[in-house]
Amino acid sequence: MIASPDEVLDALDPEQRRVAKAVDGAVCVLAGAGTGKTRAITHRIAYGVLTGAMQPGQTLAVTFTARAAGEMRGRLRDLGVPGVQARTFHAAALRQLSYFWPKVFAGPPPQLVETKVPLVREAMQHCRLRADRTELRDITGEIEWAKATQTAPDDYPGAVLAAGRKPPRPAAEIAHVYAAYEKIKSGKGRMDFEDVLLLTIGLLDERPEVREAVQAQYRHFTVDEYQDVNPLQQRLLDLWATGARSLCVVGDASQTIYSFTGATPAYLLGFRRRHPDAELVELIRDYRSTPQVVGLANRLLAHASGEAAKHRLELISQRGTGPEPRFVEHADEQAEAESTAKRIRELIDDGVRPAEIAVLFRTNSQSESYEQALADRSVAYLLKGAERFFERAEVRQATGFLRAHAISGGADPEAGALADEVRAVLGNTGWSPEPPAGSGQTREKWESLAALLRLAEEFAAKRPDATLREFNAELAERANAQHAPTVEGVTLASLHAAKGLEWDAVFLVGLNEGMMPIAYADTPDKIEEERRLLYVGVTRAREQLTLSWSLARTPGGRGRKASRFLDGLRGSDGGRGAGAGRPDAYRSPGAGRGLDGTARARRKVGPVRCRVCARALQDAAERKIGRCLDCPSDVDEFLFEQLRAWRLDRAQEQSQPAFVIFTDATLTAIAETRPLNERQLAAIPGVSRTKLERFGDDVLALCAGHDLAIDPDPELYGHIPEVEDAPDEG
Structure with a gap:
């Protein structure tokens, strides 16, 4: 526990120390990514309390x-300063509302609803309009934006036009629904999260006794992530902080990525105009990332334009040198996902913890190929901020339609290829050839269905005679692989969900025009926000950073361009060379660089052929088991059961999911080939060098028929799954 103010200051760098000592009046802290802003403001509060300039209760x-509020309270306790209130805007307002409302109105405040969607649905019905669940969420988002920007229903159409928003329905319709929503909500005695702020503002504005009590209670305010404040929150802050002894705001305009919710950096950038005597402190010492990562982040923002760009911070890394960021070009999206998973597998085998690795993408719909690629490499992963691809409502509905269509007999054989059949079925679930305008849940639903269609196209390209039943079996296998339990794993997240987090190694994937910047970013301001979003992604990396893109969506598809944001960041060869400080172009497995930056020998990789019919295998599941799925299987079922039982024992010993040891496909291949030595075992897909070293002796012993003291009881370990799903006959 810190015992003195001097000890608080001793733990800070010169700029952080300036922040800590500014305990009176207004102070604006412009804090770049990784510069220790939370440390600075918690030490400022601790210094103020320990010197008597602040009182914890005030x-x-x-x-x-x-999460951030809890972290701040924990740090303050560690500094010996308990009792300071650290809350979100909504939590602080709700606390005040719950206390003062009964005193003013002699009754409880309206009941808080956790979600607006049921009330919005009722408002839609009242207006004689219909919308599916996805569109309901988008309309709800529009109402939230309107309330956050203090826009009344009648003013909504004009506000949307002025803001350049693209609502999911005509603005007049949404305004009508918005008005009905407010009327229904009030009639039921309910309030939403925006109402918590609005009603608190109303009490403070209209009841002098309430305003005076709150302003007497709180004399010192600190606002973190101030670039994310919206007009409603700023109005509440103004009422809270009028006459306060100190007001400290902290933010970074270059990390403003939530303008679609009403957030604006204008309050941060205009703070000194509203508070002319405010002290301004810039935190630019980056303690998170290496000079190579920081240099790339600085160069990315050097090309920015707009108001936020005028206030960008040139960060200076405080860490030792690290590897150069890698720029990786791939032939198609599948190759990009597989190469990324391969590199992650190498990092883990070389000692990097999976929890210190992240794959970041622009939209959640991009996750599926990375979920599959990591599962194929037996890499555990955690999907942050989104449902797994096959658990999403629209994907579950679509796969259900596809199964039903196959059971009913499917399309006329003359109707066309598999992809055309899938395209026709997806048309019944809301998919259309052209994406919907704007962003939001409707766009995300479309992207998920489009990803499902791309899977069908890829499957059909590999197996031109594939049927819908076979494609459904492929989807089921993918979904099953991705439902495996996970413990510590690689993080998969959207760039928005990654805000506030950091990892040793970060892979920024899918950096193509149309995805970064996203296709619906159609104004200069929106383009610049996309640049800031990429900046946030870059600054999540501590040591290793990989930026990748693909030349086509599918093998042999039409060409695509790398993101315009990469212009000027890649080497003079445009990103296709490999050398010190220059991009690495991984076009095939095995090529590239090692962890130490030295070149690895390029390994020529030939096709994997079916051990039964010798056909070249392209499907990932087929490559794993080493034969075509429709070729005869000679699996030794007893050995397979023994292998599964052994795998479960090892997984429990190591507190890992079973598939991380070996997948079912790899065990199937082992049980079919019964390898006699390490060379034969190593030739089986899925048996890496590391796994051979860890588990080779056990596996070979089982193949030789030796007892390893495992219990193969089917009641304990489950039945032996069929290798291929035979189509139903009736």
């Missing part, structure tokens, strides 16, 4: 997530 620290 201090309120406001942030934007409960």
Whole structure:
């Protein structure tokens, strides 16, 4: 526990120390990524309390997530300063509303609803309009934006036009639904999260006794992530902090990525105009990332334009040198996912913890190929901020339609190829050839269905005679592989969900025009926000950073371009060479560089052939088991059961999911080939060098018929699954 103010200051660098000592009046802290802003503001509060300039009970620290608020309270306790209130805007307002409302109105406040969707659905029905669940969420998002920007229903159409938004329905319709929603909600005695702020503002604005009580209670305010404040939150802050002894705001305009919710950096950038005597402190010492990562981040913002760009911070890394960021070009999206998973497998085998690795993408719909590629490499993963691809409502519905269509007999054989059949079925679930305008849940649903269609196209390209039943079996296998339990794993997340997090190694994937910047970013301001989003992704990396893109969606598909944001960041060869400080172009497995930056020998990789019919295998599941799925299987079922039982024992010993040891496909291949030595075992797909070293002796012993003291009881370990799904006959 810190015992003195001097000890608080000793733990800080010169700029952080300036922040800590600014305990009176207004102070604006412009804090770049990784510069220790949370450390600076918590030490400022601790220094203020320990010197007597602040009282814990009169201090309120406001942030934007409960996680951040909890972290701040924990740090303050560690500094010997308990009792300081650290809350989100909504939590602080709800606390005040719950206390003062009964005193003013002699009754409880309206009941808080956790989701607006049921009330919005009722409002839609009242307006004699219909919308599916996805569109309902988008309309709900529009209502939230309107309330956050203090836009009344009648003013919504004009506000949308002025803001350049593309609502999911005509603006007049949404305004009508918005008005009905407010009327229905009030009639039921309910309030939503925006109402928590609005009603608190109303009490403070209209009841002098409430305003005076709150302003007497809190004399010192700290606001973190101030670039994310919206007009409603700023109005509440103004009422709270009028006459306060100190007000400290902290933010970074270059990390403004939530303007679609009403957030704006204008309050951060205009703080000194509203508070002319405010002290300004810039935190530019980056303690998170290596000079190579920081240099790339600085160069990315050097090309930015707009108001936020005028206030960008040139960061200076405080860490030792690290590897150069890698720029990787791939032939298609599948190759990109497989190469990324391969590199991650190498990092893990070389000692990097899976939890210190992240794959970041622009939209959640991009996750599926990385989920599959990591599962194929037996890499555990955690999907942050989104459902797994095959668990998404629209994907479950679509796969259900596809199964039903196959059971009913499918399309007329003359109707066309598999992809055309899938395209026709997806048309019944809301998919259309052209994406919907704007962003939001409707666009995300379309992207998920489009990804499902791309899977069909890829499957059909590999197996031109494939049927819908076979494609459904492929989807089931993919879904099953991705439902495996996970413990510590690689993080898969959208760039928005990655805000506030950091990892040793970060892979920024899918950096193509149309995805970064996203296709619907059609104004200069929106383009610049996309650049800032990429900047956030870059600055999540501590040591190793890989930026990748593909030349086509599918093998042999039409060409695509790398993101315009990469212009000027790649080497003079445009990203296709490999050398010190220059991009690595991984076009095939085995090529590239090692962890130490030295070149690895390029390994020529030939086709994997079916051990039964010798056909070249292209399907991932076929490559794993080493034969065509429709070729005869001679699996030794007893050995397969023994292998599964052994795998479960090892997984429990190591507290890992079973598939991380070996997947079912790899065990099937082992049980079919019964390898006699390490060379034969190593030739089986899925048996890496590391796994051979760890598990080779056990596996070979089982193949030789030796007892390893495992219990193959089917009641304990489950039945032996069929290798191929035979189509139903009736």
